Amino acid sequence: MSDSSRVRPGSTLEIRDLHVAVDDKEILRGVNLTVRAGETHAIMGPNGSGKSTLAYAIAGHPKYTVTGGQVLLDGVDLLELSVDERARAGLFLAMQYPVEVPGVSVSNFLRSAVTAVRGEAPKLREFAKDLKSGMDALSIDAAFAQRNLNEGFSGGEKKRHEILQLELLKPKIAVLDETDSGLDVDALRVVSEGINRFRSTGETGVLLITHYTRILRYVKPDFVHVFAGGRIVEQGGPELADKLEAEGYEAYVKASA
Amino acid sequence: MGLETASQTKPLSTLHEKASFDVADFPVPTGREEEWRFTPLSRLKGLHTGAAASGGVVVRVDAAPEVTVETVGRDDERLGRAYVPADRVSAQAYSSFEKATVITVPREAVASAPTVVTVTGSGDGAAYGHTLVRLEPMAEAVVVLEHQGSAVYADNVEFVVGEGATLKVVSLQEWDDDAVHVSHHHALLAKDATFRSFVVTLGGDLVRLSPSVSYEGPGGDADLTGLYFVDAGQHLEHRLLVDHSTPNCRSNVVYKGALQGEDAHAVWIGDVIIRVEAEGTDTYELNRNLLLTDGARADSVPNLEILTGEVAGAGHASASGRLDxxxxxxxxxxxxxxxxxxxxxxxxxxxxxxxxxxxxxxxxxxxxxxxxxxxx
Structure with a gap:
């Protein structure tokens, strides 16, 4: 890793009483959560509970209106920053449905992103080397770099590409929005290994949003939060995931309704 | 009954049209005519009302060594054989030019370099021009038409592409901000001829360019590509017409533009006609506009008229929208x-x-x- 010598103090993401609306409809109703470096938090919940809204609101998607609360990354309120400033501050969102961008090649996009996040253009040879080893580790074909961004990618290719970006950009906090959805077991294993490489330094925090417990067998969480009705309704350790696996979300859905 | 017969043999989109070398055959447009309704006539600086020529442009040709270039008078018999003006400004240009440029690529010659025709406006009033590019059978050439400076200019360009010949044309409209340019580009494709047109329109106050293609024999293949970038106050208009009248020919039209600024206006008209006799035609046309700011406007009108049931492929698409x-x-x-x-x-x-x-x-x-x- 090219910048492993850089000292990165343990970062902390603090979500405080976050309220978010879409088209005047309140979706998040007071979310509180702290993610520290070295921790992996799983957010689990039924469809429509607001999990993805949490992810996109933190990243700053214009569709979501924050109506209250704070999101602090090492004390800086991300909500005061533009989308790109949040990313450069060390936030990363792996998207559930990465959008196709015609005419923008993967390699050009990745170089632009790495340049923006590091604040300087990477040396061409070094970047090519990082890119190649990153792609190899995720079993991504070399020809992929010349393709247009997400255009014609299979579901599995899109998710691997998201994790490739995660490994190249080395954020302080990664929010992974249903990265496991639509993956077969082989792809899930490859993607999970990428996430585990990313968190192996112990200097980064991970917020893993998922509907299913399957990915948690590969990416072991330290904390599990149950999301329902736009807020966290229960918290626990990894054993909570096992309980959800056995009992489902019904009890929480009823309680939050 | 009579009307029905007419509509079956003659494309509806051409019923109102006429073609003539004589300006008097075309009334002065009022802006209500279908072919003029998007064009701001008041900014044509008289090109539609008979503005007198005052020689405001200079034409220079840098030709490939295999290519011959002539400057000829109005009476040259080769002129006007491929194309007859279809509107008043085009007829005005045809009846007003003094010298025409004729570029000939001899039989089987392959031009080793692009032939560049540079039209430079000097800002001295209206000017009219005519250019004929002839590719004899099996010849190959690239021709670049460059337009620059300040001008009020109307011209017609004829591309006569012989049997099995390949002509690639790049036309760059890089006029100064105050220029007005109304131009017709017509390509006549012989059997198995290949025509590639790439239009880039960036400069000028008003540019109205009408590229058209017709076919004389089967196997003709035309690609018409265009790119425009419209800034505040500019009117950039492209009017495409591909007339499939012989069997087994191909055409593909792709024009894309971006617009930014108050009163930036793009117009794209894409007419494709597949006549009864043009069986086996394969055609597609596409226009896309990217509106980068408020106050910009794009008019996009694709029109595909199919008069035969036997086409290999025919489609069109048009979309104008903002950055996603x-x-x-x-x-x-x-x-x-x-x-x-x-x-x-x-x-x-x-x-x-x-x-x-x-x-x-x-x-x-x-x-x-x-x-x-x-x-x-």
Whole structure:
């Protein structure tokens, strides 16, 4: 890793009483959560509970209106920053449905992103080397770099590409929005290994949003939060995931309704 | 019954049209006519009302060694054989030019370099021109038409592409801000001829360019590509007509434009006619407009008229819209600042078009022009 010598103090993401609306409809109703470096938090919940809204609101998607609360990354309120400033501050969102961008090649996009996040253009040879080893580790074909961004990618290719970006950009906090959805077991294993490489330094925090417990067998969480009705309704350790696996979300859905 | 017969043999879109070398056959347009309704006539500086020629442009030709260039008078019999003017300004140009440029690529000759025709406006009033590019059978050539300076200019360009010949044309409209240019480009394709047109329109107050194609025999193949970037106050209009009247010919039209600024106005008309006798035709036309700011307007009118049941393929598409918020969000979410994200997406929008320009030097030049527009 090219910048492993850089000292990165343990970062902390603090979500405080976050309220978010879409088209005047309140979706998040007071979310509180702290993610520290070295921790992996799983957010689990039924469809429509607001999990993805949490992810996109933190990243700053214009569709979501924050109506209250704070999101602090090492004390800086991300909500005061533009989308790109949040990313450069060390936030990363792996998207559930990465959008196709015609005419923008993967390699050009990745170089632009790495340049923006590091604040300087990477040396061409070094970047090519990082890119190649990153792609190899995720079993991504070399020809992929010349393709247009997400255009014609299979579901599995899109998710691997998201994790490739995660490994190249080395954020302080990664929010992974249903990265496991639509993956077969082989792809899930490859993607999970990428996430585990990313968190192996112990200097980064991970917020893993998922509907299913399957990915948690590969990416072991330290904390599990149950999301329902736009807020966290229960918290626990990894054993909570096992309980959800056995009992489902019904009890929480009823309680939050 | 009579009307029904007429509509079955003659395309509806041509019923009202006429073709003539005589200006008097065309009344002065009022702006209500279908072919003039998008054009701001008051900005034509008299090209439609018979403005007298005062020689405001200079034409220079740098030809490939295999190519002959002549400057001929109005009486040259080769002129006007491929194309008859279809509107008043075109007829005005035809009846007003004094000298025409004739470029000939001899039989089986392969031009070793592009032939560059540079039209430079000096700002001295109206001017009219005529250019004929002739490719004899099996010849191959690249012709670049460059338009620059300040002018009030109307002209007709005839491309006569012989049997099995290949002509690639790049037409660059890089006029000064006050220029007015009304131009017809007509390509007549013989059997198995190949025609590639790449139009780049960036400069000028009002540019109205009408590229058209017709076929004399089967196997003709035409690709018409266009790129325009419309800034505040500019009116850039492209009117395409592909007339399939012989069997087993192909055409593909792709025009893309970006618009930014108050009263930036793009017009794209794409007419494709597949006549009864043109069985086995394969055609597609596409126009896309990217509206980068408020106050810009794009009119896009594709029109596909099919009079035979036996086509190999026929389609059209048109879309005008803003930059996609989701594209910008995705790039910004990776740390790329808004302005750069916007540039990346716009570059991507034009990228496939630019890749069609085979000449490296020219492609890079056009690319640089687009980049400069993005910096505005």
């Amino acid at each position: 918020d989701e594209h910008i969000f995705y790039l910004q979410a990776r740390g790329i600042p808004f302005e750069e994200a916007r540039r990346l997406v716009i570059r991507g929008f034009f990228k496939q078009l630019l890749e069609k320009i085979e000449l490296d030097e020219l492609r890079q030049r056009v690319f640089a022009k687009v980049e400069a527009e993005l910096e505005k």
